[in-house]
Each structure stands twice: as C-alpha cells, then as structure tokens.
Amino acid sequence: MRYSLGSIIRNAATGHKHWPKQWREPEPKKAYDIVLVGGGGHGLATAYYLARNHGLTNIAVLEKGYLGNGNIGRNTTIVRSNYLCPENSQFYEHSLKLWEGLSRDLNYNVMLSQRGALVVFHTPAQRDAAIRRGNALRLNGVDAVLLDTAGVKKLAPAIDCSPTARFPVLGGMLQPRGGSVRHDAVAWGFARGADAHGVDIIQNCEVTGFRIEKDRVRGVETSRGSIAAKKVGIVVAGRSSLVGQMAGLRLPIESHVLQCFVTEAIKPVLDTVVSFGAAHFSIVQSDKGGLVFNGDLDGYNSYAQRGNMAVVENVAASAVSFMPCMSRLRLLRHWGGINDMTMDGSPIITKTPVKGLFFNGGWCYGGFKATPASGWTYAHLIANGEPHPLASSYLLERFETGLVINESGTGPLPGTH
Amino acid sequence: MRIPCPWCGDRPLSEFTYGGDASKARPKNPEKASPEEWVDYVYLRDNPAGKHTEYWHHSGGCRSWLMVTRDTRSHEISRAVLAKPQPGGATS
Ligand SMILES: Cc1cc2nc3c(=O)[nH]c(=O)nc-3n(C[C@H](O)[C@H](O)[C@H](O)COP(=O)(O)OP(=O)(O)OC[C@H]3O[C@@H](n4cnc5c(N)ncnc54)[C@H](O)[C@@H]3O)c2cc1C
Numbered sequence: 180m181r182y183s184l185g186s187i188i189r190n191a192a193t194g195h196k197h198w199p200k201q202w203r204e205p206e207p208k209k210a211y212d213i214v215l216v217g218g219g220g221h222g223l224a225t226a227y228y229l230a231r232n233h234g235l236t237n238i239a240v241l242e243k244g245y246l247g248n249g250n251i252g253r254n255t256t257i258v259r260s261n262y263l264c265p266e267n268s269q270f271y272e273h274s275l276k277l278w279e280g281l282s283r284d285l286n287y288n289v290m291l292s293q294r295g296a297l298v299v300f301h302t303p304a305q306r307d308a309a310i311r312r313g314n315a316l317r318l319n320g321v322d323a324v325l326l327d328t329a330g331v332k333k334l335a336p337a338i339d340c341s342p343t344a345r346f347p348v349l350g351g352m353l354q355p356r357g358g359s360v361r362h363d364a365v366a367w368g369f370a371r372g373a374d375a376h377g378v379d380i381i382q383n384c385e386v387t388g389f390r391i392e393k394d395r396v397r398g399v400e401t402s403r404g405s406i407a408a409k410k411v412g413i414v415v416a417g418r419s420s421l422v423g424q425m426a427g428l429r430l431p432i433e434s435h436v437l438q439c440f441v442t443e444a445i446k447p448v449l450d451t452v453v454s455f456g457a458a459h460f461s462i463v464q465s466d467k468g469g470l471v472f473n474g475d476l477d478g479y480n481s482y483a484q485r486g487n488m489a490v491v492e493n494v495a496a497s498a499v500s501f502m503p504c505m506s507r508l509r510l511l512r513h514w515g516g517i518n519d520m521t522m523d524g525s526p527i528i529t530k531t532p533v534k535g536l537f538f539n540g541g542w543c544y545g546g547f548k549a550t551p552a553s554g555w556t557y558a559h560l561i562a563n564g565e566p567h568p569l570a571s572s573y574l575l576e577r578f579e580t581g582l583v584i585n586e587s588g589t590g591p592l593p594g595t596h
Numbered sequence: 597m598r599i600p601c602p603w604c605g606d607r608p609l610s611e612f613t614y615g616g617d618a619s620k621a622r623p624k625n626p627e628k629a630s631p632e633e634w635v636d637y638v639y640l641r642d643n644p645a646g647k648h649t650e651y652w653h654h655s656g657g658c659r660s661w662l663m664v665t666r667d668t669r670s671h672e673i674s675r676a677v678l679a680k681p682q683p684g685g686a687t688s
C-alpha cells in the first residue's frame with residue numbers, strides 16, 4: 180500500500196483498524212540468489228538497493244533477533260558529513276544526499292530534520308583544526324560555516340558561552356545540512372521497501388555457520404536450517420568478528436560498547452545538534468522532548484550491551500559543564516550498543532578470500548549516518564563483484580598496503596577513534 | 597567493575613587505563629619478520645566474546661602494568677597478574 184494523505188484520511192475514518200502489515204513474515208526458502216546476514220539498518224538498506232538499483236530480488240535478510248534490536252535502534256540519531264579525509268568526505272556526503280531524498284524514495288517518513296550539526300571548540304588550537312576541516316570540507320563541496328562565540332550563543336542559547344565556563348566556548352563549526360533522523364523509521368522504511376520488491380525478511384534466524392566448498396560460499400547454516408545461496412553478504416555490526424570467524428576471516432576489528440542516554444521530556448531547548456569540544460559528548464533533542472546524548476566508548480573490549488558507571492559519571496559531568504541547565508533533569512533511560520571499532524576508525528566494505536562472500540562492517544560509532552550509502556555501495560559490490568567507486572578505499576586490503584584512513588590520527592587503537 | 601591489582605587489591609575501574617589485547621606478541625625478529633607477520637601483530641585481533649587476556653595500567657594507583665583475563669560478556673575477571681617480561685622474551 181502506498182502511504183498518502185488519502186490513505187491517512189481513509190484509515191482515520193475507519194478507526195485505524197485496516198492498516199496492512201508493513202512487511203510479510205515468510206518462512207525461509209531452501210535457496211536464494213543472495214543471503215544477507217544481519218537485519219540492521221545496513222543489511223536492510225543493502226537488500227533494498229539490491230532490488231531497487233540492480234533488479235535483484237531473490238534475496239533473504241536473516242536476522243538473529245527482531246528487526247531493529249541492534250545498533251540501528253540504539254544510536255543517537257545524528258547525521259552529518261563533515262569528515263576530513265577525502266575518502267570519508269565523499270562517501271558520507273553521498274549518504275547525506277541519499278538521506279535528503281529518502282522519505283520520498285521509500286514512501287516512508289524517516290523524519291530527517293536538517294537542524295544543523297555544530298561542533299564547538301574551546302582553544303585556539305582546536306579552532307585552527309576546525310578551520311582546516313571546514314576548508315577541506317568546502318573544497319570537497321560539503322557545507323561548513325565558522326561561528327564565533329556570539330554565533331554559538333545565538334544558535335544554541337542553552338550552551339554555557341560565558342567566559343567563566345569550565346571550558347569557555349571560542350566558537351564552532353556548523354554543518355547546516357547535518358541533523359537527525361528517526362532511527363527506527365529507517366529500519367522499518369528500508370524493510371518495507373525491500374519486502375515490497377519481494378525480499379524475504381526473516382527474523383529470529385541466527386546464522387551459525389557458512390557452507391564453503393573449494394573457496395566458494397554455497398550457503399549458510401542457521402537456527403532454522405540450512406539455506407543455500409550463490410552469494411552471501413555479512414553485515415552484522417558489533418558481531419563482525421564472531422560471524423567473520425565462522426567463515427575463517429580474521430579482521431582488524433574490536434567490539435566496544437557505547438552508551439546512550441535520554442532524559443525526561445522537556446519543552447524545546449535545543450533545535451540543533453551540538454557536540455562538546457572538551458570531551459566526547461553529543462546531544463540532540465528528540466521530537467518527544469527528551470534530550471538524547473552519548474559520551475565516549477567505555478574503552479575496553481565488550482560484548483555486554485550495557486555500560487559502566489564511570490562513563491555515566493563522565494557523561495553527566497560533560498553535560499552539566501556544557502549545558503548547565505541540564506543539571507536538574509532526570510535520566511529516563513540509558514543503554515549500550517556494541518560497536519565494531521576498526522583499527523583505523525574507518526569502515527570496511529569488501530570482497531573476502533572466499534568467492535561469493537562479502538563483508539560490510541567496522542562502522543565504529545558513526546555508522547548510522549552511513550546507512551543509505553553503505554547499502555547503496557554494498558549492493559553495488561555484491562551485484563557486480565567490483566567495489567563502488569565511492570567505497571573503493573574501504574577494502575580490507577588497506578591494512579596490508581598501508582593505505583589506512585585514520586580521521587583521528589591516533590593509530591591502530593580501536594578504542595580511541 | 598573492579599580490577600584486583602596484585603599490589604593494591606580490588607580497585608575501581610576509574611583508576612585503570614586500558615592497554616588492549618595482551619595475546620599479541622611483537623615479531624621476535626623485527627628485521628626479518630614478513631609483512632604478513634606485521635599486519636597480524638599491528639591490526640588483526642581475535643576479539644572474542646568470552647575470555648580475553650588484556651593489559652591494564654594501574655595509572656591511578658601503583659602504576660604497575662597488569663595482565664588481566666576478563667570475560668567480555670560479563671566483565672568477570674578470572675585472573676590478574678603483573679605483566680612482566682619472562683626469560684625467553686614472552687610476557688606472562
Ligand atoms: C549508543 C550509540 C550511539 C550511536 N550514535 C550514532 C550517531 O549519532 N550517528 C551515527 O552515524 N552513528 C551512531 N552510532 C553507530 C550506528 O548505530 C552503527 O554504526 C550502525 O547502526 C551499525 O549498522 P547496523 O544498523 O546494520 O547495525 P545493527 O542494527 O547492530 O545490525 C546488525 C544486525 O546483525 C544481527 N546479527 C548479528 N549476528 C547475527 C547472526 N549470527 N545471524 C543473524 N543476524 C545476526 C544483529 O542482531 C543486528 O540486528 C551509534 C551507536 C551506538 C551504539
């Protein structure tokens with residue numbers, strides 16, 4: 180069914196009892212042309228673009244839990260494309276352009292809100308770095324605007340811009356086209372779109388092994404039986420190493436937990452996305468009014484989808500020194516997600532030594548904004564066997580050739596990116 | 597999470613700095629090591645969901661480097677010893 184003003188009025192008149200299910204719940208078939216392992220944002224986007232861009236529809240997306248249980252439903256919902264390295268800059272800019280047309284393309288409101296993404300700086304050195312980044316962005320055709328202290332104060336009055344602040348604000352770099360997207364709607368919209376093209380989305384179906392004969396993948400073993408496939412794409416975010424290992428892949432990835440927090444709902448106080456410059460802290464106000472924010476990684480390998488209290492304390496300290504008006508808010512909810520942190524902080528979209536087997540992962544804690552472009556370029560790689568030009572720097576080989584893409588310049592320490 | 601430092605006893609996480617996977621050994625003969633050995637040492641990690649042997653620095657305490665075995669699913673620590681070079685080169 181196509182969603183439209185007419186469909187809303189019709190269904191309102193009949194008490195909203197006749198909305199059809201958004202996607203089917205099929206039993207897995209014995210064989211598919213393509214099996215995607217992982218029904219997070221990236222897996223669903225890949226399925227959608229395989230159908231939409233390449234006309235391939237004999238596809239199953241196998242998800243071990245329920246759709247949206249992973250990081251797609253656990254992130255801070257921030258989208259932007261202000262990356263310094265040219266490989267990332269062009270990729271994330273393509274993603275932002277896809278976001279801009281996504282609701283129309285999917286006929287599903289993903290609630291993109293381009294309210295601007297601001298990164299604040301506090302020292303002259305940070306200002307120099309921000310200006311360098313801003314200039315690099317503009318050379319790459321990405322929008323960037325430099326603000327002084329007064330500009331920051333005008334844009335986000337809740338930020339403490341006084342000279343007596345713990346970390347006085349010198350200014351900020353704004354990407355006006357950045358903003359936030361309703362994360363669950365992204366999973367649901369891509370799922371509905373892929374399903375409409377005939378893709379089978381199979382929940383509660385865990386992949387437990389790969390069938391590999393003579394260096395070629397033949398299918399997967401799952402908790403619901405074996406499924407044959409000509410091509411298989413792994414796209415399991417935080418569980419990349421574990422699933423990769425089943426196929427004999429050794430990856431430059433560590434799993435780390437990132438925590439996210441939501442306060443009780445309050446009246447509008449922040450109509451842009453802001454990041455603190457003195458510590459890892461990003462915050463956005465949701466449409467319901469809650470302040471949604473995250474801090475830094477817990478800092479050590481973890482598969483526990485919950486975090487430690489030391490980080491909760493750090494995040495609270497950042498919040499209160501950055502936006503003192505938050506000090507009396509109560510936290511409503513708090514959770515963790517497992518991020519696939521790579522050795523250089525950039526993602527991997529690649530062929531593997533096993534023919535017909537592809538790998539997509541290593542999104543660190545920045546992969547939500549990448550969802551459409553990740554699906555777009557991974558679909559291209561799976562369909563054609565060759566990398567998409569926008570993702571040709573994201574191959575696994577870069578760790579052998581030395582052509583790593585390290586935004587933060589911190590070296591092969593996954594917890595520091 | 598508390599880490600049992602052999603010198604200081606159970607201490608809170610905030611006193612420690614993480615030093616990463618301790619199962620990786622630097623190539624014994626750096627001049628002769630192949631590029632593959634270097635890639636393996638610098639970049640590739642097992643990243644297990646389960647027991648993980650890792651370095652921790654008691655930076656806010658006695659400043660010893662420890663080698664800790666921790667379950668990455670529950671954070672349960674089954675072993676914590678001083679990381680010190682052994683005869684023969686490996687760390688114990
Ligand atoms: C707290 C937090 C905040 C974040 N904030 C932002 C942000 O503001 N902006 C941004 O750009 N990014 C952000 N991210 C990162 C972003 O959420 C992730 O990079 C991205 O969602 C990962 O891709 P995905 O959606 O496909 O992952 P997931 O949704 O995790 O999908 C992977 C799926 O694979 C499934 N799976 C795993 N193993 C198997 C198996 N064996 N068989 C079958 N299925 C399996 C899992 O159940 C899961 O559903 C954040 C992450 C976290 C945790």
Ligand SMILES: [Zn+2]
Nearest residue numbers: 601604654658
């Ligand atoms: Zn100690």
